[in-house]
Amino acid sequence: MKDAGVLETRLIDIGYEKFASDVWGRTALLTRGVGDFSDLFSADAVDELISRRGLRTPFLRVAKGGSTLPESSFTSPAGVGATISDQLDDTQLWRKFADGATLVLQALHRTWEPVSSFSTQLSTELGHPVQANAYITPPQNRGFDDHYDVHDVFVLQIEGTKRWIIHEPVHVDPLRSQPWTDRRSAVAEAAQGKAYIDTVLEPGDVLYLPRGWLHAAEAQGKVSIHLTLGVHSWTRHALAEHLAQAALAALCDDPEVRRSLPLGVDGPDEEIAAVRERLAAAVLEADTTSLFHRTRRGQGRPAPLGPVAQLAALDGLGPESLVRLREALEARLEGSRLTTRVGWLDFPEANLPSVRRLLDGEPHLASDLGVELVERLLRAGVLVTAEL
Structure with a gap:
């Protein structure tokens, strides 16, 4: 029997099969007291990354009052021996944090080994790419207003507490090309309605949200640190894109399709039937397996190699x-x-x-x-x- 993975042992308490059939991509799930996440991330890790690792943008962004601050407001030159102008300025970041700004450490699956290993394991289990960000919010502040993401998320509360207000989608299963800003008024209106979940996450709690679910979060009496694991789901639309690409590539070898339209043609009506027939045949014959795996390989990195x-x-x-x-x-x-x-x-x-x-x-x-x-x-x- 296959050993339970990190999804079952560290993120949920309902079992892999039940999560897959009843929750994945369908509904939000709150799981209390799953465990201690201090082995993955901590306040010390935040300070280490910001003050000692020489990180550059876009590995960090800063948000306040629902807006993202310009990078120039928290970066500076690296000093003697490094011709780099956009390294994080820990003094400026401290001042902004003390003034209520949220610090967002991005792509931790690239910069912090425990999170990197965990993200890789989760990605392997889910079959979808996983990224990781950390949100560090001062007491009684929120970094972003109500919005939805175009990827699923697991929210792991690391330190402090944070109130989460969740509403059902105004647009189910949004694609990456369909951000919440395209439906700003609908999101604002839905956020005024009755919440699906209104709760405070404590250290060890995990919240799963499918893409499209509206959310806003606010730190309570202490600094809140939570880790967001973003799952960039493969979709049927993505497979359709690959199928269309493979079919179009095959049609490059069809001389009839490469032929110019007749002179004086007034529109595609006379030709579209023949093109549709050839395109349909190419779709039926297209093998997208190699393209799928090539794209998938490009969405991640191998384990570190010294x-x-x-x-x-x-x-x-x-x-x-x-x-x-x-x-x-x-x-x-x-x-x-x-x-x-x-x-x-x-x-x-x-x-x-x-x-x-x-x-x-x-x-x-x-x-x-x-x-x-x-x-x-x-x-x-x-x-x-x-x-x-």
Whole structure:
């Protein structure tokens, strides 16, 4: 039986199957006291990232009174030895925070390792890309007015408390091209109605919201820190886009479709039937699998790879070396070609059984796979030592 993942053990208390059938993409879910999230993020992590890591925009934005402040108001040059003009200015950020502004640390799946690992695990379980932001709000303040997101979110309350007011959608399942600002008046009107959820989140609570659900949040008596895991859902519309792209690419090889319309044509009516017929046939024949996986690979990054540690693994490689597939590679073997987020490799027939074994993600002895093959894959950044 497959072990429970981070969704079941850390974000919900109803089980994966029930969440998938009754909640995912359908309704909001509030889960109380799931656990302690201090291993993922904390106030100390906020201070570390802002004051010591040399972060630049857009890894942080600042909001107050429902508006985002200009980046120039909280960035400055990096000083001697670094020709960078937009690093975070911790003094300016402190002043704005003390004045009631919310600090938003963006893309923590790129800058904070515990959040990165957690986001990668969740993305693997859900089958959809996951990003992570943290919202740090002073007492009795809110950063943003009522709005909806175009991605699903899990809200993890880290420190302090925050009141959340949730309303049902005015536009169900919005696409990324359909932001809340396109329906500003409808959102404002709906926000005046009876709330679906009106509650205060405490540390350890988790709130799940499908895309399109209206929300606003306000810190209570202490500084509030919450982590938002944004799930950028694959949709049927996205698959339709890929299908259309593949069909149009195929029609490039159809001389009848490439042909110019007749001179003097007054409109498409005379030609549209023939084009529709050929387009429909191309859609039926189109194989979007490769395009889907190529796009999916481009939406994430593989697990971190340390160049010094990887060189040491190469120098120490021997028959007893234990290696495994690098995590989050989105590796797929298509025929004799291995495609990953770090490129592709072609293999002779004799290597394919060993490559297939590696795709299980488990540790393997170099002697069982072939030391030369392991060396090639270590150099390509596809394998790492099992101890890494």
